[in-house]
Amino acid sequence: MKTRCRWVHDLPEDDLMVAYHDQEFGQPVHNNQKLFELLTLELFQSGLSWRTVLNKRANFQAAFADFDVDQVATFDDQDRDRLLADAGIIRNRMKIDATINNAKVIKALAESGTSFADLVWELTDGETVTVGAGPAEKVPAQNQLSQDFSKKLKKAGFKFVGPVTMESFLEAVGVQNAHDLDCDFR
Template sequence: MMQQERCGWAMNDTVEQGYHDEEWGVPSRDEYYLFEMLNLEGAQAGLSWRLILNKRAAYKNAFHQFDPNKCAVMTDEELEHIRETAEIVKNKLKIGGVRKNAIAFLKVQAEFGSFANYIWGYSNGEPIINHWTDMAQMPAQNELSQQISKDLKKRGFTFVGPVIIYSYLQAIGMIDDHVITCPFHTENREKLT
Protein backbone atom coordinates (compact mmCIF):
# COMPACT_ATOMS: atom_id res chain seq x y z
CA MET A 1 0.00 0.00 0.00
CA MET A 2 1.22 3.47 -0.92
CA GLN A 3 2.22 5.64 2.03
CA GLN A 4 -0.22 8.51 2.43
CA GLU A 5 1.25 11.94 2.80
CA ARG A 6 -0.24 15.43 2.93
CA CYS A 7 -0.17 17.61 -0.17
CA GLY A 8 3.29 19.15 -0.53
CA TRP A 9 2.23 22.74 0.04
CA ALA A 10 1.06 21.97 3.59
CA MET A 11 4.13 20.21 4.96
CA ASN A 12 6.13 22.96 6.63
CA ASP A 13 3.80 25.06 8.74
CA THR A 14 1.29 24.04 11.43
CA VAL A 15 -1.18 26.78 10.43
CA GLU A 16 -1.14 25.59 6.82
CA GLN A 17 -1.38 21.96 7.95
CA GLY A 18 -4.46 22.70 10.05
CA TYR A 19 -6.11 24.55 7.18
CA HIS A 20 -5.17 21.77 4.72
CA ASP A 21 -6.41 18.99 6.99
CA GLU A 22 -9.63 20.54 8.24
CA GLU A 23 -10.85 23.00 5.58
CA TRP A 24 -9.20 22.80 2.15
CA GLY A 25 -11.31 20.74 -0.20
CA VAL A 26 -14.07 20.19 2.39
CA PRO A 27 -17.45 21.28 0.98
CA SER A 28 -18.91 24.28 2.81
CA ARG A 29 -22.21 26.02 2.31
CA ASP A 30 -21.86 28.29 5.33
CA GLU A 31 -22.56 31.86 4.22
CA TYR A 32 -20.05 33.47 6.59
CA TYR A 33 -17.32 31.02 5.55
CA LEU A 34 -18.08 31.55 1.86
CA PHE A 35 -17.78 35.31 2.34
CA GLU A 36 -14.65 35.02 4.48
CA MET A 37 -12.83 32.80 2.00
CA LEU A 38 -13.79 35.01 -0.94
CA ASN A 39 -12.14 37.96 0.76
CA LEU A 40 -9.13 36.10 2.14
CA GLU A 41 -8.39 34.64 -1.29
CA GLY A 42 -8.62 38.17 -2.72
CA ALA A 43 -6.31 39.50 0.00
CA GLN A 44 -3.80 36.82 -0.94
CA ALA A 45 -3.43 38.06 -4.54
CA GLY A 46 0.29 38.44 -5.18
CA LEU A 47 1.18 37.19 -1.69
CA SER A 48 1.56 33.84 0.07
CA TRP A 49 -1.39 31.94 1.50
CA ARG A 50 0.63 31.30 4.66
CA LEU A 51 0.85 35.06 5.25
CA ILE A 52 -2.93 35.42 4.96
CA LEU A 53 -3.62 32.41 7.18
CA ASN A 54 -1.35 33.89 9.85
CA LYS A 55 -3.33 37.15 9.67
CA ARG A 56 -6.71 35.42 9.51
CA ALA A 57 -7.70 36.19 13.11
CA ALA A 58 -6.86 39.87 12.58
CA TYR A 59 -8.99 39.91 9.41
CA LYS A 60 -11.93 38.34 11.22
CA ASN A 61 -11.58 40.82 14.07
CA ALA A 62 -11.33 43.82 11.71
CA PHE A 63 -14.23 42.76 9.48
CA HIS A 64 -16.90 41.74 12.01
CA GLN A 65 -16.17 37.98 11.67
CA PHE A 66 -16.91 38.47 7.97
CA ASP A 67 -20.57 39.23 8.52
CA PRO A 68 -21.53 40.58 5.08
CA ASN A 69 -24.38 42.66 6.55
CA LYS A 70 -21.94 44.55 8.80
CA CYS A 71 -19.17 44.78 6.19
CA ALA A 72 -21.55 46.25 3.61
CA VAL A 73 -22.20 49.33 5.74
CA MET A 74 -18.65 50.05 6.91
CA THR A 75 -17.70 53.69 6.47
CA ASP A 76 -14.62 55.03 4.69
CA GLU A 77 -13.37 56.12 8.13
CA GLU A 78 -13.73 52.58 9.51
CA LEU A 79 -11.89 51.12 6.54
CA GLU A 80 -9.10 53.67 6.91
CA HIS A 81 -8.85 52.91 10.63
CA ILE A 82 -8.49 49.21 9.78
CA ARG A 83 -5.77 50.03 7.25
CA GLU A 84 -3.87 52.06 9.85
CA THR A 85 -4.26 49.77 12.86
CA ALA A 86 -5.16 46.17 11.97
CA GLU A 87 -2.50 43.51 11.49
CA ILE A 88 -3.63 42.77 7.95
CA VAL A 89 -2.34 43.48 4.44
CA LYS A 90 -2.43 47.29 4.17
CA ASN A 91 -3.57 47.46 0.53
CA LYS A 92 -6.31 50.10 0.38
CA LEU A 93 -8.08 48.52 -2.61
CA LYS A 94 -8.19 45.10 -0.95
CA ILE A 95 -9.52 46.59 2.29
CA GLY A 96 -12.19 48.56 0.43
CA GLY A 97 -12.89 45.45 -1.60
CA VAL A 98 -14.35 43.74 1.47
CA ARG A 99 -17.14 46.33 1.61
CA LYS A 100 -17.64 46.21 -2.15
CA ASN A 101 -17.82 42.40 -2.04
CA ALA A 102 -20.24 42.50 0.90
CA ILE A 103 -22.65 44.69 -1.05
CA ALA A 104 -22.46 42.38 -4.08
CA PHE A 105 -22.71 39.29 -1.83
CA LEU A 106 -25.96 40.55 -0.26
CA LYS A 107 -27.43 41.16 -3.73
CA VAL A 108 -26.59 37.58 -4.74
CA GLN A 109 -28.16 36.28 -1.51
CA ALA A 110 -31.33 38.25 -2.26
CA GLU A 111 -31.48 36.92 -5.83
CA PHE A 112 -30.66 33.26 -5.16
CA GLY A 113 -31.80 32.79 -1.57
CA SER A 114 -28.20 32.28 -0.46
CA PHE A 115 -24.72 32.72 -1.85
CA ALA A 116 -24.28 28.95 -1.46
CA ASN A 117 -27.20 28.38 -3.87
CA TYR A 118 -25.50 30.66 -6.37
CA ILE A 119 -21.94 29.34 -6.17
CA TRP A 120 -22.78 25.65 -5.78
CA GLY A 121 -25.23 25.94 -8.67
CA TYR A 122 -22.18 26.00 -10.95
CA SER A 123 -21.42 22.38 -10.02
CA ASN A 124 -25.02 21.20 -9.56
CA GLY A 125 -24.43 21.15 -5.82
CA GLU A 126 -21.73 18.47 -6.06
CA PRO A 127 -18.00 18.78 -5.38
CA ILE A 128 -15.64 18.25 -8.29
CA ILE A 129 -13.17 15.61 -7.14
CA ASN A 130 -9.92 15.56 -9.08
CA HIS A 131 -7.43 12.70 -9.07
CA TRP A 132 -4.03 14.33 -9.37
CA THR A 133 -1.00 12.14 -8.71
CA ASP A 134 1.27 15.15 -8.48
CA MET A 135 0.69 18.79 -7.49
CA ALA A 136 2.31 19.90 -10.75
CA GLN A 137 -0.78 18.59 -12.59
CA MET A 138 -3.06 21.02 -10.76
CA PRO A 139 -4.15 24.01 -12.86
CA ALA A 140 -4.02 27.60 -11.58
CA GLN A 141 -7.41 28.20 -13.23
CA ASN A 142 -9.90 26.37 -15.41
CA GLU A 143 -12.99 27.06 -17.53
CA LEU A 144 -15.23 26.98 -14.47
CA SER A 145 -13.16 29.52 -12.53
CA GLN A 146 -13.06 31.73 -15.64
CA GLN A 147 -16.84 31.54 -16.01
CA ILE A 148 -17.51 32.29 -12.33
CA SER A 149 -14.90 35.08 -12.27
CA LYS A 150 -16.56 36.77 -15.24
CA ASP A 151 -20.00 36.57 -13.61
CA LEU A 152 -18.77 37.79 -10.21
CA LYS A 153 -17.09 40.80 -11.84
CA LYS A 154 -20.35 41.61 -13.65
CA ARG A 155 -22.13 41.45 -10.30
CA GLY A 156 -19.76 44.01 -8.75
CA PHE A 157 -17.25 41.81 -6.91
CA THR A 158 -13.57 42.71 -6.85
CA PHE A 159 -10.34 40.69 -6.56
CA VAL A 160 -12.12 37.78 -8.21
CA GLY A 161 -9.89 36.93 -11.16
CA PRO A 162 -9.95 33.34 -12.50
CA VAL A 163 -6.84 32.28 -10.54
CA ILE A 164 -8.23 33.70 -7.28
CA ILE A 165 -11.57 32.03 -7.97
CA TYR A 166 -9.92 28.68 -8.66
CA SER A 167 -8.25 28.92 -5.24
CA TYR A 168 -11.60 29.95 -3.77
CA LEU A 169 -13.33 26.89 -5.23
CA GLN A 170 -10.63 24.74 -3.61
CA ALA A 171 -11.06 26.61 -0.31
CA ILE A 172 -14.82 26.03 -0.14
CA GLY A 173 -14.52 22.41 -1.25
CA MET A 174 -16.25 22.83 -4.58
CA ILE A 175 -13.02 21.47 -6.05
CA ASP A 176 -11.01 18.79 -4.26
CA ASP A 177 -7.44 19.09 -5.49
CA HIS A 178 -5.77 16.97 -2.83
CA VAL A 179 -3.38 14.57 -4.55
CA ILE A 180 -4.77 11.03 -4.51
CA THR A 181 -2.11 9.87 -2.04
CA CYS A 182 -3.14 12.53 0.49
CA PRO A 183 -5.17 11.14 3.43
CA PHE A 184 -7.42 14.21 3.13
CA HIS A 185 -8.51 13.56 -0.47
CA THR A 186 -12.31 13.10 -0.41
CA GLU A 187 -12.11 9.41 -1.26
CA ASN A 188 -9.47 8.76 1.42
CA ARG A 189 -11.44 10.78 4.02
CA GLU A 190 -14.49 8.64 3.27
CA LYS A 191 -12.47 5.48 4.00
CA LEU A 192 -11.48 6.92 7.39
CA THR A 193 -15.05 7.62 8.50
Protein backbone atom coordinates (compact mmCIF):
# COMPACT_ATOMS: atom_id res chain seq x y z
CA MET A 1 0.00 0.00 0.00
CA LYS A 2 1.29 3.42 -0.94
CA THR A 3 1.74 6.23 1.55
CA ARG A 4 0.14 9.42 0.27
CA CYS A 5 -0.24 12.99 1.46
CA ARG A 6 -2.62 13.32 4.39
CA TRP A 7 -5.23 15.10 2.26
CA VAL A 8 -5.84 11.85 0.33
CA HIS A 9 -4.44 9.02 2.45
CA ASP A 10 -7.82 7.88 3.80
CA LEU A 11 -9.61 7.95 0.46
CA PRO A 12 -10.37 4.87 -1.67
CA GLU A 13 -7.90 4.03 -4.44
CA ASP A 14 -10.46 4.87 -7.15
CA ASP A 15 -11.28 8.33 -5.76
CA LEU A 16 -10.88 11.31 -8.10
CA MET A 17 -8.70 13.10 -5.53
CA VAL A 18 -6.34 10.12 -5.30
CA ALA A 19 -5.99 10.00 -9.09
CA TYR A 20 -5.21 13.74 -9.13
CA HIS A 21 -2.65 13.32 -6.34
CA ASP A 22 -0.93 10.33 -7.92
CA GLN A 23 -0.94 11.47 -11.55
CA GLU A 24 -0.82 15.27 -11.53
CA PHE A 25 -0.17 17.01 -8.23
CA GLY A 26 3.36 18.35 -8.08
CA GLN A 27 4.39 17.13 -11.53
CA PRO A 28 6.39 19.92 -13.22
CA VAL A 29 4.22 21.61 -15.87
CA HIS A 30 5.79 23.75 -18.61
CA ASN A 31 2.95 23.71 -21.13
CA ASN A 32 1.26 27.13 -21.30
CA GLN A 33 -2.22 25.74 -21.93
CA LYS A 34 -1.95 23.30 -19.00
CA LEU A 35 -0.60 26.09 -16.78
CA PHE A 36 -3.54 28.30 -17.76
CA GLU A 37 -5.92 25.44 -16.98
CA LEU A 38 -4.45 24.91 -13.52
CA LEU A 39 -4.34 28.65 -12.81
CA THR A 40 -8.02 28.87 -13.74
CA LEU A 41 -9.01 25.84 -11.67
CA GLU A 42 -7.09 27.16 -8.67
CA LEU A 43 -8.74 30.56 -8.83
CA PHE A 44 -12.18 28.95 -9.11
CA GLN A 45 -11.29 26.74 -6.13
CA SER A 46 -10.69 29.77 -3.92
CA GLY A 47 -13.11 29.50 -1.01
CA LEU A 48 -14.30 26.05 -2.09
CA SER A 49 -13.00 22.50 -1.94
CA TRP A 50 -10.62 21.08 -4.53
CA ARG A 51 -12.98 18.12 -4.89
CA THR A 52 -15.72 20.51 -6.08
CA VAL A 53 -13.44 21.84 -8.81
CA LEU A 54 -12.18 18.41 -9.87
CA ASN A 55 -15.76 17.16 -10.16
CA LYS A 56 -16.49 20.03 -12.56
CA ARG A 57 -13.18 19.95 -14.45
CA ALA A 58 -14.59 18.53 -17.70
CA ASN A 59 -17.31 21.18 -17.62
CA PHE A 60 -14.67 23.89 -17.16
CA GLN A 61 -12.71 22.50 -20.10
CA ALA A 62 -15.79 22.67 -22.31
CA ALA A 63 -16.88 26.10 -21.05
CA PHE A 64 -13.43 27.66 -21.47
CA ALA A 65 -12.57 26.28 -24.93
CA ASP A 66 -10.27 23.58 -23.51
CA PHE A 67 -8.31 26.44 -21.89
CA ASP A 68 -7.11 27.75 -25.23
CA VAL A 69 -5.64 31.11 -24.20
CA ASP A 70 -6.21 32.74 -27.59
CA GLN A 71 -9.88 31.76 -27.63
CA VAL A 72 -10.58 32.69 -23.99
CA ALA A 73 -8.86 36.05 -24.52
CA THR A 74 -11.54 36.88 -27.09
CA PHE A 75 -14.49 36.08 -24.80
CA ASP A 76 -16.96 38.95 -24.69
CA ASP A 77 -20.13 39.88 -22.78
CA GLN A 78 -22.10 37.17 -24.57
CA ASP A 79 -19.55 34.55 -23.49
CA ARG A 80 -19.63 35.92 -19.94
CA ASP A 81 -23.42 35.58 -19.88
CA ARG A 82 -23.13 32.03 -21.24
CA LEU A 83 -20.65 31.14 -18.50
CA LEU A 84 -22.79 32.72 -15.78
CA ALA A 85 -25.71 30.56 -16.95
CA ASP A 86 -23.65 27.34 -17.10
CA ALA A 87 -24.66 25.19 -14.11
CA GLY A 88 -21.78 22.81 -14.89
CA ILE A 89 -19.17 25.28 -13.65
CA ILE A 90 -18.81 27.55 -10.64
CA ARG A 91 -20.80 30.63 -11.65
CA ASN A 92 -18.93 33.48 -10.06
CA ARG A 93 -18.72 36.68 -12.10
CA MET A 94 -15.46 37.84 -10.51
CA LYS A 95 -13.76 34.50 -11.19
CA ILE A 96 -15.07 34.34 -14.75
CA ASP A 97 -13.91 37.91 -15.42
CA ALA A 98 -10.52 37.11 -13.86
CA THR A 99 -10.11 34.07 -16.12
CA ILE A 100 -10.86 36.08 -19.25
CA ASN A 101 -8.54 38.85 -18.05
CA ASN A 102 -5.77 36.36 -17.27
CA ALA A 103 -6.03 34.86 -20.75
CA LYS A 104 -5.61 38.35 -22.20
CA VAL A 105 -2.54 38.95 -20.02
CA ILE A 106 -0.99 35.61 -21.01
CA LYS A 107 -1.66 36.37 -24.69
CA ALA A 108 -0.09 39.84 -24.34
CA LEU A 109 2.94 38.32 -22.63
CA ALA A 110 3.33 35.83 -25.47
CA GLU A 111 3.08 38.62 -28.03
CA SER A 112 5.88 40.45 -26.21
CA GLY A 113 8.07 37.33 -26.24
CA THR A 114 7.47 35.97 -22.73
CA SER A 115 5.67 32.69 -22.27
CA PHE A 116 3.50 32.07 -19.25
CA ALA A 117 5.72 29.08 -18.45
CA ASP A 118 8.77 31.36 -18.35
CA LEU A 119 6.96 33.66 -15.93
CA VAL A 120 5.87 30.76 -13.71
CA TRP A 121 9.29 29.15 -13.48
CA GLU A 122 11.64 32.17 -13.41
CA LEU A 123 11.48 32.79 -9.65
CA THR A 124 13.05 29.38 -9.07
CA ASP A 125 15.35 29.44 -12.11
CA GLY A 126 13.35 26.58 -13.61
CA GLU A 127 13.95 24.30 -10.63
CA THR A 128 11.45 22.65 -8.30
CA VAL A 129 11.74 23.95 -4.74
CA THR A 130 11.24 21.41 -1.98
CA VAL A 131 8.71 22.35 0.69
CA GLY A 132 6.30 20.21 2.63
CA ALA A 133 5.52 19.08 6.11
CA GLY A 134 5.82 16.04 8.29
CA PRO A 135 2.80 14.13 9.56
CA ALA A 136 2.37 16.28 12.70
CA GLU A 137 3.14 19.65 11.07
CA LYS A 138 0.67 22.17 9.75
CA VAL A 139 1.09 22.87 6.04
CA PRO A 140 1.47 26.65 5.54
CA ALA A 141 -1.20 28.29 3.37
CA GLN A 142 1.42 30.54 1.79
CA ASN A 143 5.15 31.22 1.86
CA GLN A 144 7.56 33.85 0.59
CA LEU A 145 7.66 32.33 -2.89
CA SER A 146 3.87 32.39 -3.28
CA GLN A 147 3.77 35.94 -1.92
CA ASP A 148 6.44 37.09 -4.38
CA PHE A 149 4.78 35.24 -7.25
CA SER A 150 1.40 36.77 -6.39
CA LYS A 151 2.89 40.27 -6.44
CA LYS A 152 4.62 39.56 -9.75
CA LEU A 153 1.40 38.34 -11.39
CA LYS A 154 -0.64 41.25 -10.04
CA LYS A 155 1.97 43.68 -11.37
CA ALA A 156 1.67 42.00 -14.78
CA GLY A 157 -2.11 42.49 -14.68
CA PHE A 158 -3.39 39.10 -13.53
CA LYS A 159 -6.50 38.98 -11.33
CA PHE A 160 -7.58 36.70 -8.47
CA VAL A 161 -4.00 35.57 -7.82
CA GLY A 162 -3.56 36.09 -4.09
CA PRO A 163 -0.69 34.38 -2.25
CA VAL A 164 -2.82 31.51 -0.88
CA THR A 165 -4.21 30.71 -4.32
CA MET A 166 -0.72 31.00 -5.79
CA GLU A 167 0.65 28.65 -3.13
CA SER A 168 -1.81 26.01 -4.30
CA PHE A 169 -0.99 26.75 -7.94
CA LEU A 170 2.78 26.53 -7.44
CA GLU A 171 2.32 23.20 -5.66
CA ALA A 172 -0.03 21.88 -8.35
CA VAL A 173 2.33 22.70 -11.24
CA GLY A 174 5.45 21.36 -9.53
CA VAL A 175 7.28 24.63 -8.90
CA GLN A 176 7.09 23.55 -5.27
CA ASN A 177 7.26 19.90 -4.23
CA ALA A 178 4.74 20.01 -1.41
CA HIS A 179 4.07 16.32 -0.97
CA ASP A 180 4.16 15.36 2.69
CA LEU A 181 7.63 14.29 3.83
CA ASP A 182 6.46 10.67 4.21
CA CYS A 183 4.54 10.56 0.91
CA ASP A 184 5.76 8.00 -1.60
CA PHE A 185 5.12 10.50 -4.40
CA ARG A 186 7.51 13.12 -3.00
